[in-house]
Amino acid sequence: xxxxxxxxxxxxxxxxxxxxxxxxxxxxxxxxxxxxxxxxxxxxxxxxxxxxxxxxxxxxxxxxxxxxxxxxxxxxxxxxxxxxxxxxxxxxxxxxxxxxxxxxxxxxxxxxxxxxxxxxxxxxxxxxxxxxx
Amino acid sequence: xxxxxxxxxxxxxxxxxxxxxxxxxxxxxxxxxxxxxxxxxxxxxxxxxxxxxxxxxxxxxxxxxxxxxxxxxxxxxxxxxxxxxxxxxxxxxxxxxxxxxxxxxxxxxxxxxxxxxxxxxxxxxxxxxxxxxxxxxxxxxxxxxxxxxxxxxxxxxxxxxxxxxxxxxxxxxxxxxxxxxxxxxxxxxxxxxxxxxxxxxxxx
Numbered sequence: 001x002x003x004x005x006x007x008x009x010x011x012x013x014x015x016x017x018x019x020x021x022x023x024x025x026x027x028x029x030x031x032x033x034x035x036x037x038x039x040x041x042x043x044x045x046x047x048x049x050x051x052x053x054x055x056x057x058x059x060x061x062x063x064x065x066x067x068x069x070x071x072x073x074x075x076x077x078x079x080x081x082x083x084x085x086x087x088x089x090x091x092x093x094x095x096x097x098x099x100x101x102x103x104x105x106x107x108x109x110x111x112x113x114x115x116x117x118x119x120x121x122x123x124x125x126x127x128x129x130x131x132x133x
Numbered sequence: 134x135x136x137x138x139x140x141x142x143x144x145x146x147x148x149x150x151x152x153x154x155x156x157x158x159x160x161x162x163x164x165x166x167x168x169x170x171x172x173x174x175x176x177x178x179x180x181x182x183x184x185x186x187x188x189x190x191x192x193x194x195x196x197x198x199x200x201x202x203x204x205x206x207x208x209x210x211x212x213x214x215x216x217x218x219x220x221x222x223x224x225x226x227x228x229x230x231x232x233x234x235x236x237x238x239x240x241x242x243x244x245x246x247x248x249x250x251x252x253x254x255x256x257x258x259x260x261x262x263x264x265x266x267x268x269x270x271x272x273x274x275x276x277x278x279x280x281x282x283x284x285x286x287x288x289x290x291x292x293x294x295x296x297x298x299x300x301x302x303x304x305x306x307x308x309x310x311x312x313x314x315x316x317x318x319x320x321x322x323x324x325x326x327x328x329x330x331x332x333x334x335x336x337x
Contacts, residue, residue: 016168044210046177050170052210076301077212080251084206084215 009115009124010037010063012071013108014056014078016049018042024072024105028112035116039063051078056085060097068096068121072108072128096121102128135231136331141197142190144330148201149179151326152319162315166302170211171315178209178217194232198225212300213316216252216261217323223247238273245269258298259309261316264288268324278332282325289313289321 011028015021021042028038039062044050056071063069071086073079079099086097098121100107107128114127136144152159152175160172181204182189189197202222206214227240245265249255256266264285271284290313297309300316 044170044174044177045208048170048173049168050174050210052207053214054207077210077214080212080215081210083251084219088206 007067008036008065008118009067009111009121010039010060010065010069011108011112011115011124012056012059012063012069013038013040013042013104014051014059014071014082015040015042015074015104016051016078017074020074020104024108027105028108031109032112032116036112037063037065037069038112051081053081053085053088056082057088060085060089060093064093066096067115068098070111070115070121070124070128071097071099072102072104072111073099074104098122098125100125100128102131106131136194138190140330141192141194142186144327145182145186145190145197145201147326147330148323149183151322152176152179155318155322159315159319162313162318165312166297166305166309167315168211168301171213171319174209174211174213175217175319178205178214181205181208193230195225195228195230198222198228201225212252213319216248216316217319219247219251220244220265238269241265241269241272252299254299257295258300259292259295259302259314259317260297260299261314261320263292263295263314264317264320264324278328281328285321285324285328289317292317 013021013024021040025038025040039059041055041059045052060069071082073082082099086094089097110131111124111128114124156172156176159175160169163169163171182201185204189200192200198221202218202225206218223244224240227243229236254260254262256262267288268281268285271281292314294310297303302309
């Protein structure tokens with residue numbers, strides 16, 4: 001999935017369940033449209049429940065935007081694997097990808113809404129996290 | 134300590150074997166307080182490590198450890214992949230090709246620090262750090278292979294009455310008490326396998 005407006009912050013959805021990740025992405029598309037670069041990943045490398053660094057790196061690449069990428073995660077391993085993936089990015093990209101401390105579905109929709117208005121990465125992350133607070 | 138190619142391959146096979154042989158046990162520990170995938174995940178990771186032999190053992194020790202770490206990061210999944218993978222990667226970064234015991238003490242301390250940062254955790258929270266930290270203390274204090282292996286096993290046992298504060302088990306709150314931490318068990322298995330193999334190689 002890629003966007004016609006690459007100036008907006010990209011959104012990556014990471015869930016242990018590919019169905020949840022895909023479903024959350026569907027909700028983002030329906031509610032926010034195509035204004036933001038969006039990608040999802042879920043499941044371990046064998047297709048079971050879990051998350052994997054390679055899949056997350058691929059999703060970051062798909063949703064890449066010069067404005068950066070906000071990652072929404074579900075449970076612990078999704079967060080740890082996402083942080084690992086961010087560290088493995090080339091240095092010039094590493095600082096432009098943030099993992100949000102927000103619920104995955106609501107956070108993704110709110111982050112995408114904020115991004116679609118052209119907000120910078122920090123504001124996108126803040127909006128997603130404020131919903132949680 | 135000088136590890137030739139044969140010794141490096143023996144080390145890799147011992148590490149992988151310890152995890153793979155105990156995969157069912159790790160899974161059942163994880164079913165009690167986690168999501169039940171620890172054995173399967175670690176097994177998948179170490180099968181991928183085995184699949185990288187014999188070429189893996191051709192690498193000098195630091196590069197071999199970094200390669201093991203990267204394989205675990207990419208294949209294990211869960212939180213264990215980045216945590217255990219980071220340990221091996223940092224160990225590889227910190228060790229010279231022919232490490233002395235003092236090098237090993239310094240390198241493991243750096244690797245433990247990296248695991249703490251990765252998991253934003255400290256010892257006492259019912260994680261693999263509850264094995265790594267006390268085992269490092271025995272290593273730094275001059276303990277021999279047997280003392281290290283014993284401490285690793287006992288440290289894993291000591292996680293049983295602990296309350297989980299990090300990781301999936303922390304969702305269970307007090308119900309996490311009374312079960313051994315699966316990550317501590319796998320760490321103790323790896324340490325036990327490593328010292329058993331290295332015991333014959335040490336000549337610091």
